[in-house]
Amino acid sequence: KAGVTQTPRYLIKTRGQQVTLSCSPISGHRSVSWYQQTPGQGLQFLFEYFSETQRNKGNFPGRFSGRQFSNSRSEMNVSTLELGDSALYLCASSSSAGRGGEKLFFGSGTQLSVL
Amino acid sequence: LAKTTQPISMDSYEGQEVNITCSHNNIATNDYITWYQQFPSQGPRFIIQGYKTKVTNEVASLFIPADRKSSTLSLPRVSLSDTAVYYCLVGGAYSGAGSYQLTFGKGTKLSVIP
Numbered sequence: 001k002a003g004v005t006q007t008p009r010y011l012i013k014t015r016g017q018q019v020t021l022s023c024s025p026i027s028g029h030r031s032v033s034w035y036q037q038t039p040g041q042g043l044q045f046l047f048e049y050f051s052e053t054q055r056n057k058g059n060f061p062g063r064f065s066g067r068q069f070s071n072s073r074s075e076m077n078v079s080t081l082e083l084g085d086s087a088l089y090l091c092a093s094s095s096s097a098g099r100g101g102e103k104l105f106f107g108s109g110t111q112l113s114v115l
Numbered sequence: 116l117a118k119t120t121q122p123i124s125m126d127s128y129e130g131q132e133v134n135i136t137c138s139h140n141n142i143a144t145n146d147y148i149t150w151y152q153q154f155p156s157q158g159p160r161f162i163i164q165g166y167k168t169k170v171t172n173e174v175a176s177l178f179i180p181a182d183r184k185s186s187t188l189s190l191p192r193v194s195l196s197d198t199a200v201y202y203c204l205v206g207g208a209y210s211g212a213g214s215y216q217l218t219f220g221k222g223t224k225l226s227v228i229p
Contacts, residue, residue, distance in 0.1 A: 042219060043222075045219070088156070090158045090159075092158070092159075102147075103149070104161065105161070106151075106158025108156070108157055109158055
């Protein structure tokens with residue numbers, strides 16, 4: 001089985017621009033969650049999608065949004081980029097039937113640099 | 116929302132057993148405890164998961180006391196390739212809209228010394 005694929009691997013943007021990141025989950029997985037990782041804050045939960053519906057959202061401003069398509073692929077969008085948005089953005093997929101004990105499979109991430 | 120606390124860093128010599136403890140005092144009844152390993156510039160990788168007592172797989176053991184307020188990841192005979200950040204994650208049970216919570220701690224940076 002192919003793993004979780006994130007594209008692009010690296011991205012450089014300037015302040016005020018917007019960016020879209022893509023995540024293809026493991027085949028058959030219906031849950032995709034997104035995380036921001038920075039040296040200072042560690043791994044922070046952004047949001048999670050299951051069957052095209054956002055099930056939960058972390059404490060991030062509305063500039064961070066996402067969506068999931070019918071094939072479970074997900075995109076994350078950040079508008080009006082700020083310097084502090086520079087981070088490694090990770091996505092994870094799981095089969096997530098909602099019964100607990102979720103095992104997350106992570107992609108390698110997209111390293112976003114905002115100049 | 117169960118918050119986790121781990122040591123920031125640990126050093127160990129090759130061949131030794133390493134135990135990393137995670138505190139999660141307000142763990143919920145339906146929360147699982149999961150440990151992940153992360154190398155630089157990569158996503159975390161699942162190591163082991165448990166709910167109570169002891170779980171063992173081919174790479175690690177997980178010890179969970181009866182009150183479930185802490186857990187200990189045990190890595191037998193570590194090698195240089197085990198140098199990584201280890202995260203304890205509590206949660207994962209979805210019990211209604213907006214209640215799916217995942218909390219990653221700051222992680223423990225394990226350095227294995229030759």
